[in-house]
Amino acid sequence: MATTRRLGAEDSVTRHALLDAARALLLEEGYAAVTSRKVAARAGLKPQLVHYYFATMDDLFLALVRHGAEINLDRQARALASPEPVRALWDFATDPAGATFTMELAALANHRKAIRAELATYAERFRALQAEALREMFGRVDSGVGEVAPESLAFFMTALAQMLVMEDALGVEGGHKEARELIARLIERAGKPQR
Amino acid sequence: MATTRRLGAEDSVTRHALLDAARALLLEEGYAAVTSRKVAARAGLKPQLVHYYFATMDDLFLALVRHGAEINLDRQARALASPEPVRALWDFATDPAGATFTMELAALANHRKAIRAELATYAERFRALQAEALREMFGRVDSGVGEVAPESLAFFMTALAQMLVMEDALGVEGGHKEARELIARLIERAGKPQR
DNA sequence: GTCTATACTTCGATAGAC
DNA sequence: GTCTATCGAAGTATAGAC
Numbered sequence: 001m002a003t004t005r006r007l008g009a010e011d012s013v014t015r016h017a018l019l020d021a022a023r024a025l026l027l028e029e030g031y032a033a034v035t036s037r038k039v040a041a042r043a044g045l046k047p048q049l050v051h052y053y054f055a056t057m058d059d060l061f062l063a064l065v066r067h068g069a070e071i072n073l074d075r076q077a078r079a080l081a082s083p084e085p086v087r088a089l090w091d092f093a094t095d096p097a098g099a100t101f102t103m104e105l106a107a108l109a110n111h112r113k114a115i116r117a118e119l120a121t122y123a124e125r126f127r128a129l130q131a132e133a134l135r136e137m138f139g140r141v142d143s144g145v146g147e148v149a150p151e152s153l154a155f156f157m158t159a160l161a162q163m164l165v166m167e168d169a170l171g172v173e174g175g176h177k178e179a180r181e182l183i184a185r186l187i188e189r190a191g192k193p194q195r
Numbered sequence: 196m197a198t199t200r201r202l203g204a205e206d207s208v209t210r211h212a213l214l215d216a217a218r219a220l221l222l223e224e225g226y227a228a229v230t231s232r233k234v235a236a237r238a239g240l241k242p243q244l245v246h247y248y249f250a251t252m253d254d255l256f257l258a259l260v261r262h263g264a265e266i267n268l269d270r271q272a273r274a275l276a277s278p279e280p281v282r283a284l285w286d287f288a289t290d291p292a293g294a295t296f297t298m299e300l301a302a303l304a305n306h307r308k309a310i311r312a313e314l315a316t317y318a319e320r321f322r323a324l325q326a327e328a329l330r331e332m333f334g335r336v337d338s339g340v341g342e343v344a345p346e347s348l349a350f351f352m353t354a355l356a357q358m359l360v361m362e363d364a365l366g367v368e369g370g371h372k373e374a375r376e377l378i379a380r381l382i383e384r385a386g387k388p389q390r
Numbered sequence: 391g392t393c394t395a396t397a398c399t400t401c402g403a404t405a406g407a408c
Numbered sequence: 409g410t411c412t413a414t415c416g417a418a419g420t421a422t423a424g425a426c
């Protein structure tokens with residue numbers, strides 16, 4: 001294995017078209033629909049081109065992870081720098097496209113080592129950046145049963161956002177309306193950081 | 196379509212073996228690995244038998260959903276009837292196998308209508324049963340920013356449990372330790388219901 | 391540097407033998 | 409009622425032409 005097969009250039013227009021098509025398929029039909037044939041068809045290209053630009057399908061998925069993560073790191077940074085960072089962060093976390101993208105990749109990663117490692121690294125980076133921002137805003141927060149570390153606060157927020165969006169997509173709604181209202185009140189209260 | 200092809204009996208031993216194999220594959224390698232060939236191989240049977248007992252792969256998945264859900268409804272009922280229902284419910288929700296099973300099916304369901312509908316129906320049932328039990332135990336709970344309905348409480352609990360387990364599986368751990376400790380304290384406090 | 395012709399494997403599904 | 413022989417489509421990947 002590991003023959004020295006040639007690959008297309010990273011900045012190729014065709015390569016970008018394939019990545020775009022793959023991302024669209026991932027969102028619309030799930031990771032199982034991201035096959036060389038379907039990706040190519042969506043981009044109006046031949047299936048073999050996928051393997052010219054990406055040695056294996058795993059490589060394509062890795063490129064997808066990196067590209068999506070970099071874009072979202074940007075978006076998150078902007079949210080954290082906004083006048084209402086907590087609200088902006090929540091809006092960012094509950095964006096359906098972003099949440100779907102993450103959930104699909106997580107499901108895929110569950111059984112593909114290389115992708116899992118890459119996704120985990122990015123996830124920790126996201127959380128650390130959120131935690132840092134929350135720490136600056138609030139320090140440790142009292143929960144009524146002890147203090148909450150910023151990292152945990154970031155986890156709670158992301159977890160609830162992801163599951164809300166995911167269940168919405170499935171058509172599960174029990175408890176959502178009141179949960180969203182409660183979170184809205186928490187964000188309202190957090191609007192003006194204590195320090 | 197819809198030809199009147201014959202199907203095997205529901206109580207067939209072979210059928211059960213196939214379902215067991217499918218469940219194991221789903222847990223170990225993800226839904227994409229649940230193919231007629233792999234399921235059969237795992238059960239030591241011929242691939243064509245899958246289609247004798249399940250007209251389509253969707254039918255196999257549906258059977259898997261129903262079987263898994265019925266077992267878990269039982270487990271949840273036992274948890275709710277235990278001396279420490281809140282703790283038992285949390286332990287049940289954070290069981291890795293159960294959470295993985297759910298997440299895989301959710302990812303699959305995202306893009307398969309029939310499975311999505313079935314899964315959503317069961318999910319609502321789980322939540323309603325949890326909510327009913329929590330309502331009997333606590334009524335509405337004060338959160339510091341208004342009351343929390345039992346249904347929302349159930350959602351929060353399940354969401355956090357699922358994401359904890361899922362991130363653990365991916366190797367993401369930021370904020371988990373303190374989050375688990377905080378939840379443990381909450382459960383401790385909830386140990387003795389107020390009414 | 392870019393794309394095509396082609397090979398080989400695995401997929402879901404059907405028709406028909408026992 | 410149970411299982412097998414077989415099919416056409418779709419999957420990843422390689423070697424080689426432009």
